[in-house]
Amino acid sequence: MKNKPFIVAISGVKNSGKTTLVTKLITKLTTLGYKVATIKHDGHDFEGDVPGTDSFRHKEAGAYGTAVFSNSKFMIIKEQNSITEKELIKNFKEADFILLEGFKFSNYPKIEVVREEISRSYVCKKETIIAIATNLTCGFDGINTVDINDIEKIIEEIFNYMNIRIINNDSN
Numbered sequence: 001m002k003n004k005p006f007i008v009a010i011s012g013v014k015n016s017g018k019t020t021l022v023t024k025l026i027t028k029l030t031t032l033g034y035k036v037a038t039i040k041h042d043g044h045d046f047e048g049d050v051p052g053t054d055s056f057r058h059k060e061a062g063a064y065g066t067a068v069f070s071n072s073k074f075m076i077i078k079e080q081n082s083i084t085e086k087e088l089i090k091n092f093k094e095a096d097f098i099l100l101e102g103f104k105f106s107n108y109p110k111i112e113v114v115r116e117e118i119s120r121s122y123v124c125k126k127e128t129i130i131a132i133a134t135n136l137t138c139g140f141d142g143i144n145t146v147d148i149n150d151i152e153k154i155i156e157e158i159f160n161y162m163n164i165r166i167i168n169n170d171s172n
Helices: 018-031 054-060 085-092 151-162
Strands: 006-012 036-040 065-069 074-078 097-101 110-114 129-134 145-147
Touching: 006 018, 006 151, 018 036, 018 097, 018 110, 018 151, 036 085, 054 065, 054 074, 085 097, 110 151, 129 151, 145 151
Parallel strands: 006 097, 006 110, 036 097, 110 129, 129 145
Antiparallel strands: 065 074
């Protein structure tokens, strides 16, 4: 696959179903043989470790950063004034896809989730939207729409955008 990793944002308003869509896309893409990573922006501060663990106790004691690792994985929690997804993307060089959850005002290509129960219009810049995944039957100003539950069609829209014809990692 050329230009990897391919970065696509799954965007939409709060509670629109972004996480549900991301998990379904991960499942389908990994089934197809692709290596997928995710990055989620949290607009609020979050607790990245579990109270009671050694690393949590280290942070509570005043460490500005802590890392935990085993033979097959690692986790780093580090306090710093600012971080961008671009810095985090560097950690996933071997990924075929990086799915960004959120990032609705970014310039990344995106699938926007618009669910009738939550919103009736898109919020992202039109020129960044690959398609709108929705349960509404109306059109959206000339933007491609796809049923929110049709994961294969959503992936097809992403692949069409990327100009990939064969959805099989062995053939790319």
